[in-house]
Structures are given as C-alpha cells and as structure tokens.
Amino acid sequence: MLPCRRAHALPAVLALALVALPPLLPRALAQSGSDITIPLPETQGQTLLLQSNDRADYGPLAEQFLTQANLAYCGVASMVMVLNSLAVPAPAAAGYGSYRFWTQENVFEPAATRAVLSPEVVARQGMTLQELRGLLASHGVQARAIHGDRLSLAQFRLLLRSNLSQASDRLLVNYDRKALGQAGGGHISPVAAYHAASDRVLILDVARYRYPSVWVPLTDLWQAIRTTDSSTGLSRGVVVVRQI
C-alpha cells in the first residue's frame, strides 16, 4: 500500500531478511505498539478529550475533518483542514454554486501554490515538511516549519501546549507512523488537543480509512517527528500556521 509519503524502496535483500527473521521480541512487548495509541472515537479517547485543558484547536478542526482525497494527499487534506478552520478566505468550490470553501482540488488553484508543487507531483509522491510549509505560505498565512531534530522534548511540549491552548493558530505534524506503533511510513496530520495528566497528544488522522484519530504519548510523537525523511535526508517535524 502506498504510504502518504513514499520513501525510498527497501533494498530487496534487506526486505527479504526482515520477512525471514523470527520475531525478536517477546509477544507482550511486540504487541505494545497497539497500546501506544488510544482511539478518539472510543470511550477512553472521549474521556481524554473531556479532560483536556489544551483543546482550543479541537472544535474548529473537528468541524473541518476530512479524509485525504487519495493515498498520497495527507498533506493536502491537512492543509485544507487548517485553512478552513482558520476561516482563510476561500475561492468558490466547483459544484457548490456561490459557496466558498477550501477543497483538496481548489487549494491548488493559485499559481503561487502550483509553483511550490503541482497536484500531480503530490499525488505521486506526497510532500516534504518544507513543501508543506511552502504550500501553506502560498495562501497568505504565516507558516513556520521546524525540523524535529531541532526541538528538545521540553520545547516540543511547550510548543504544542501553547499552540493548542489558543484557537488562533494550528500545528501540523509530519511524522513516521512506525514510531507510534502503526503500520506505514511518513504521514502528515493536524494535532488538536493535549492531555496533561497522561502527557498525550491528539492527532486527527486524515487517513480515516486506515486509522482512527488517536491520542499518542507526546514522547512517541516527538520520536516520530525526529525520524529522517529519506527523500530529503532531513528530519520530519512540525509546521505552525497562523493568520497574518
């Protein structure tokens, strides 16, 4: 299955070795990955949401929740959720009369946006952290990318809490699913809330056909944004967005 960000292919001999290897971890430990995430739609996930004190972005983002339009469009769906949730003035949407809102199609209408990256290229290979930043900036919002390896755990926690406690800005994460115990590779989604007592972050996962939205330990998400995007050799990270 195509990951949202296509990584370089695994050398065949290594891939074969991975398949052939017996499991190295005891069963309980090997399964611990599934315990890393707490699905939002389930009772425990809803309880964390109710208890969260840093959830100013949740309401506006949940109202704009989207499924990525194809297997490589995680960044596009995330961008559209952010633009709609910040009420950034939108063009008309085809088929909706005079109603104006951002879609995964019309977000590429401005020439300045297509100059950063064309929809065809994104559909083929996804986007990098800096491309995500550039695409957002092309719509006139302030977008700042921070690579994961430039953030200490404490800085990441501070950045998240500050962002999620006010409704005027958004935070997107570009991370490796494997660090969260999920199958897959590079991915992009918005975060919507932070739960202090459990030190967990809520990701509204735009690949809704694959995983539900999940609460993940902040330390795991921090590890997940510090992974290297093999297409750039740089670490993944976060993009902070606000209206200018």
Add this chain to the structure above:
Amino acid sequence: MLPCRRAHALPAVLALALVALPPLLPRALAQSGSDITIPLPETQGQTLLLQSNDRADYGPLAEQFLTQANLAYCGVASMVMVLNSLAVPAPAAAGYGSYRFWTQENVFEPAATRAVLSPEVVARQGMTLQELRGLLASHGVQARAIHGDRLSLAQFRLLLRSNLSQASDRLLVNYDRKALGQAGGGHISPVAAYHAASDRVLILDVARYRYPSVWVPLTDLWQAIRTTDSSTGLSRGVVVVRQI
C-alpha cells in the same frame, strides 16, 4: 441556491410579494433566528459538548464527519457517516487500494440501493424521509422512519435521549432549516448529542460550506421535523438506524 431537498417552486406572484413586502417584524425579533443556534466549533458550543451526558454517538460520528458531495446530497453524506460510524462492512473505495470504507459514490454500488433511488435522481432532487430509510435498509441495517407529526414533543425528547445515550444506534433528522432560523429549506443531517440543562440537540450539519454544526433547542427541532415535505405531502421526521 439549490436547497438539499428541492421544494416545489414558489408561485411567481407570491415570490414577488415576498420580495416587495417591508419587514413586518421589529429588528430585534427578526434577528432572533440567529440566536436559536449555538455553533459547535465556538467556545459555548464546545462547553455544551463537554457538559452533555447523552453524547455516545458524538465520538463515532465526528470521526466520520463529511461535507455533502453536492448541493442535493445531504441525505447521502448523512447515510455515509452513519454506515462508517457503525462500522457496517464496506466495499473498496476507488483510488484507495484495498482499503474499504463508505463514500458518497460507492454507497450506491449495490443494485438494491440503486433500486430505491439512483444517484442521478438524488443529485437532482435530494431525497424524502422514506427514501432515506429505504436507502439505509438496502445496506442491511435496521432503519425505521418516523414522521414528525407522529411524535409528541415528549416522545421526540425520549427518542433522542435514548438514542444518543448509547453508541449502538444513530438518529438522522429530516427537517426544515427555516424552523431553526436558518436560510434554506428541507435538509438532512445526523444528530450527535443532547444537552439536558438547555434542552438542546447537536446537529452535525453536512452542508459544512453553509452552516457550522449547531446546538438547537429541542422544541425548535421538533417543529422543524413536523413541517411538510411538499414533494410527498407528508411531514419530515427522523430515521433511527442500528446494526441488525
């Protein structure tokens, strides 16, 4: 602008009269419609959600929140949200490899569904309460339609609270927006929560380009489902859905 359910056209002379008439209501009263609804994404709307004790459907439905695919597809988007949120086994979705989930396209794949109503007809004129029920039933779920004029206010409240306090069933409302102080006519959306202290109901409005999700007084929603659908001469109402 095309309403979700196209009503019979207003006679030209009456339409002209409406345009020509001066406003009959004092300004404050005329604007009261805008006070009926409390937007979910805003602080007050989130507070009602936090306080609600009948919100078992909110988590699963919010995770599947959709924008109707065209101006007449309110019933289709609502149906897809319900099927996905109840985890009704879905076909593969075009363009998503082997991932299986309900979309506003593949929900019409079964011949039994198209026998109820074709997507072309829905795109042209929306659907009635009984058609919504029939489309849902064609997917093997238990779907029961109740016309609004068959429900007392107390019965409606009881039905809503009972449905929204357990996660195993869903409730869709077919209502007239005007009774909620909104512009437009017939519409369909799922309800997700009930707030007892204010006697309000949360509608996750699938016409996201038009109105946000809103908390509305239960009495207003009751009036709104008792309005007559001019295409059938019957009142609008609710559809209750559960897995068999």
